[in-house]
Amino acid sequence: xxxxxxxxxxxxxxxxxxxxxxxxxxxxxxxxxxxxxxxxxxxxxxxxxxxxxxxxxxxxxxxxxxxxxxxxxxxxxxxxxxxxxxxxxxxxxxxxxxxxxxxxxxxxxxxxxxxxxxxxxxxxxxxxxxxxxxxxxxxxxxxxxxxxxxxxxxxxxxxxxxxxxxxxxxxxxxxxxxxxxxxxxxxxxxxxxxxxxxx
Amino acid sequence: xxxxxxxxxxxxxxxxxxxxxxxxxxxxxxxxxxxxxxxxxxxxxxxxxxxxxxxxxxxxxxxxxxxxxxxxxxxxxxxxxxxxxxxxxxxxxxxxxxxxxxxxxxxxxxxxxxxxxxxxxxxxxxxxxxxxxxxxxxxxxxxxxxxxxxxxxxxxxxxxxxxxxxxxxxxxxxxxxxxxxxxxxxxxxxxxxxxxxxxxxxxxxxxxxxxxxxxxxxxxxxxxxxxxxxxxxxxxxxxxxxxxxxxxxxxxxxxxxxxxxxxxxxxxxxxxxxxxxxxxxxxxxxxxxxxxxxxxxxxxxxxxxxxxxxxxxxxxxxxxxxxxxxxxxxxxxxxxxxxxxxxxxxxxxxxxxxxxxxxxxxxxxxxxxxxxxxxxxxxxxxxxxxxxx
Numbered sequence: 095x096x097x098x099x100x101x102x103x104x105x106x107x108x109x110x111x112x113x114x115x116x117x118x119x120x121x122x123x124x125x126x127x128x129x130x131x132x133x134x135x136x137x138x139x140x141x142x143x144x145x146x147x148x149x150x151x152x153x154x155x156x157x158x159x160x161x162x163x164x165x166x167x168x169x170x171x172x173x174x175x176x177x178x179x180x181x182x183x184x185x186x187x188x189x190x191x192x193x194x195x196x197x198x199x200x201x202x203x204x205x206x207x208x209x210x211x212x213x214x215x216x217x218x219x220x221x222x223x224x225x226x227x228x229x230x231x232x233x234x235x236x237x238x239x240x241x242x243x244x245x246x247x248x249x250x251x252x253x254x255x256x257x258x259x260x261x262x263x264x265x266x267x268x269x270x271x272x273x274x275x276x277x278x279x280x281x282x283x284x285x286x287x288x289x290x291x292x293x
Numbered sequence: 294x295x296x297x298x299x300x301x302x303x304x305x306x307x308x309x310x311x312x313x314x315x316x317x318x319x320x321x322x323x324x325x326x327x328x329x330x331x332x333x334x335x336x337x338x339x340x341x342x343x344x345x346x347x348x349x350x351x352x353x354x355x356x357x358x359x360x361x362x363x364x365x366x367x368x369x370x371x372x373x374x375x376x377x378x379x380x381x382x383x384x385x386x387x388x389x390x391x392x393x394x395x396x397x398x399x400x401x402x403x404x405x406x407x408x409x410x411x412x413x414x415x416x417x418x419x420x421x422x423x424x425x426x427x428x429x430x431x432x433x434x435x436x437x438x439x440x441x442x443x444x445x446x447x448x449x450x451x452x453x454x455x456x457x458x459x460x461x462x463x464x465x466x467x468x469x470x471x472x473x474x475x476x477x478x479x480x481x482x483x484x485x486x487x488x489x490x491x492x493x494x495x496x497x498x499x500x501x502x503x504x505x506x507x508x509x510x511x512x513x514x515x516x517x518x519x520x521x522x523x524x525x526x527x528x529x530x531x532x533x534x535x536x537x538x539x540x541x542x543x544x545x546x547x548x549x550x551x552x553x554x555x556x557x558x559x560x561x562x563x564x565x566x567x568x569x570x571x572x573x574x575x576x577x578x579x580x581x582x583x584x585x586x587x588x589x590x591x592x593x594x595x596x597x598x599x600x601x602x603x604x605x606x607x608x609x610x611x612x613x614x615x616x617x618x619x620x621x622x623x624x625x626x627x628x629x630x631x632x633x634x635x636x637x638x639x640x641x642x643x644x645x646x647x648x649x650x651x652x653x654x655x656x657x658x659x660x661x662x663x664x665x666x667x668x669x670x671x672x673x674x675x676x677x678x679x680x681x682x
């Protein structure tokens with residue numbers, strides 16, 4: 095089951111888990127959103143951990159970009175363009191974090207972050223290459239249903255047939271909207287148990 | 294036996310599963326002769342339906358021959374040919390006695406889940422989510438029918454499976470959608486969605502005397518079929534729905550609006566639909582209610598909105614001000630199938646309508662998994678898939 099819309103109740107049902115990481119593309123979509131939210135919420139801390147320049151505004155902009163691509167991956171039938179957008183974003187991230195070598199003065203930490211980003215970029219690229227493009231439906235098939243009315247006569251002649259008792263095909267008035275087949279019986283007694291005696 | 298089973302999003306398999314057995318004296322076992330893929334089945338196929346379990350036998354549109362009957366079942370006998378409504382009804386509870394078959398109080402054997410999700414349980418359904426009982430479905434060679442002395446409709450000789458199969462769901466669903474509009478002879482009825490339910494809603498509105506029926510969709514074959522049934526069509530990819538409706542109703546708006554689309558509206562070019570899709574993707578909205586919004590906005594004041602399309606949970610940004618100030622009436626619900634089956638069966642027998650018009654693809658059950666995708670993607674002009682064992 096898609097976790098893009100997983101109902102909270104599904105968690106309490108004894109079902110086989112179909113988590114958000116059902117496919118690599120979806121996993122990257124969620125990774126994007128998670129990272130983007132982190133960049134929005136704590137840009138300074140994230141920059142410090144990654145050894146990137148302390149530029150909270152820029153980090154927040156990058157976070158918005160991450161969230162946008164994540165949503166794009168999760169919502170589109172063809173995630174390929176969004177995955178390639180991630181690859182482009184990775185290049186931007188590498189450049190931004192790489193600038194930390196000069197500004198942060200902790201080259202080892204920065205280099206480690208750059209290496210990790212390059213690894214993620216490689217994964218992004220592989221997933222983007224492997225994502226099948228969505229098939230577009232032809233606007234019109236060769237099938238013709240213009241004679242499929244289901245009526246024995248023209249639709250105009252059938253108009254109101256269900257209400258015409260005099261018509262040869264008509265039925266007694268009132269049956270069209272009556273609850274035929276619904277036996278109206280005395281209601282059950284108050285307090286009668288429900289939801290019991292299941293076969 | 295062989296059956297179609299759900300194993301996850303877009304993962305339906307033709308599996309071997311244990312044969313069903315009589316579990317209660319009111320049960321019957323049906324040998325399926327004909328079944329169909331319903332638009333509602335796409336909700337679990339697309340992963341939008343909570344409460345599914347891997348291995349569930351799916352499908353709720355089916356008919357067949359009775360091959361075994363429980364000891365207390367006085368209605369059916371071996372050899373009877375029956376259409377089985379998708380709702381399982383006990384026939385004894387207060388709701389069943391009132392004719393509110395789809396909200397039977399007893400047949401959801403996962404009542405707690407139903408109560409938790411919807412406030413109160415609804416009827417058990419075949420081949421659907423465990424929120425509605427988790428009963429094995431009808432896309433299988435054999436089906437156990439609980440309470441089989443209540444809902445199954447006996448079919449007389451002389452009518453083909455294809456003519457009567459849809460009595461179990463989509464024909465009564467389209468009919469109820471139109472009937473609960475209380476259509477008057479001067480009124481315009483607008484139907485959103487020209488899928489199978491929409492097609493029956495169109496024909497039902499015509500038979501119930503609507504002066505004008507309008508159908509909205511963007512699939513050419515479906516629009517062709519809608520026109521054949523007597524509707525004026527609007528292709529929402531090509532035309533502005535609001536402008537066309539204003540023009541067709543002298544600026545008044547349709548008197549009665551039928552939603553035959555439900556939670557997966559595909560009108561993705563509108564801003565609200567795009568926002569819905571984004572929110573749905575990050576789990577802050579369950580359904581995409583574009584059709585509901587549009588209906589509330591365009592409907593003539595004092596009109597009626599009839600919602601046959603299935604919704605599963607929360608929807609956002611509903612123009613309730615329009616609904617309230619225009620004094621609109623909403624009627625909705627899963628179909629009370631047995632309210633309508635006697636009448637509709639007679640109409641089929643009388644020759645007023647042949648429901649088989651909607652069938653575009655007939656395949657073997659083993660081809661079912663691929664046909665889910667064909668149906669979902671509307672490939673090859675697919676409108677309705679019927680499967681045979």
